[in-house]
């Protein structure tokens with residue numbers, strides 16, 4: 001599907017995306033930069049991607065007419081979030097190239113299937129998930145091994161940014177947490193003493209070729225990604241190599257096509273060294289890969305376009321040390337404002353001072369209202385040296401409070 005060519009329907013070559021959030025928006029931007037027309041399916045009339053796309057189909061993700069319109073418009077279709085109903089992708093995939101495929105998305109959107117996949121890959125990847133048990137019935141709940149406590153109970157589906165998770169220390173707490181989560185299928189994971197967290201993004205083409213981006217060191221706050229640092233030494237070289245190899249194995253084993261992100265924990269291995277634990281995967285570009293927009297010669301979104309359109313996929317190269325800082329809705333309010341004051345006391349963050357610093361790249365998602373914890377944008381910071389990028393990031397964080 002060459003950019004700028006007419007499709008066999010005599011229309012401009014058009015790439016579609018299920019979901020209109022910020023990831024869809026940045027996919028649309030990358031596709032448009034290469035000359036593609038774009039179509040977004042998202043029910044929200046003000047969705048960040050819908051606002052800037054050539055076509056915006058405003059229906060539910062499983063609406064037959066909406067899906068038919070999307071297929072009529074598009075030469076190939078991708079997704080920007082894992083909770084797109086897998087049957088919708090099956091429908092689309094029967095008529096158009098869809099990447100990632102419905103079966104891959106189905107694995108990523110269910111923690112029980114996802115962990116089983118990680119276990120299946122472990123003999124090749126050498127990296128295991130945290131000890132866990134699936135909880136789908138009273139019998140399974142009663143059979144949970146005691147050494148999984150204290151643990152974290154996570155809903156099998158629909159969790160993100162720490163939502164749908166409860167920490168539990170005793171069997172009683174576990175039982176009541178499962179009640180509170182509505183007795184939906186869950187996994188109980190052993191709570192691990194994390195030393196740090198990292199993630200890896202790979203892109204895999206229809207021909208099975210895989211390229212990987214550098215390993216990303218992530219810091220979370222309140223269950224939400226706060227910063228990502230990517231430069232030599234941000235993750236110890238031996239762990240970085242293992243994480244990359246494991247991610248490639250996970251993608252290959254699924255015959256994955258598209259951009260895939262896998263998250264890892266770094267833990268103490270009990271003998272003074274460090275070990276990797278695989279946490280979860282996202283069948284799409286990932287917040288921790290946003291630095292690629294300004295620090296690499298191919299962004300994760302361009303990689304998504306290339307894999308979807310069947311374009312060449314050379315190995316991306318990082319040209320600058322980078323730190324990504326997430327911009328949450330909290331920044332739009334005075335620090336000590338009460339909830340009631342928030343609507344009146346909205347402020348604009350200090351962009352003038354931030355953008356005066358060298359190597360700061362502002363990305364805002366065009367969301368029409370700010371809420372605490374809502375992802376409004378991110379800043380990519382680049383510099384010629386690690387020391388400089390860290391220095392600029394420290395200044396940015398001070399300005400943002």
Ligand code: ADP
Pocket residue numbers: 130152154159160161162163189190191192193194197220223263279280
């Ligand atoms: P989400 O879908 O919300 O990103 P995650 O499973 O990645 O869910 O969990 C969110 C965060 O919670 C992780 O990034 C990590 O900081 C923490 N966490 C998750 N599982 C564990 C665990 N087994 N032990 C310790 N911390 C965990």
Ligand code: MG
Pocket residue numbers: 161263280
């Ligand atoms: Mg996560």
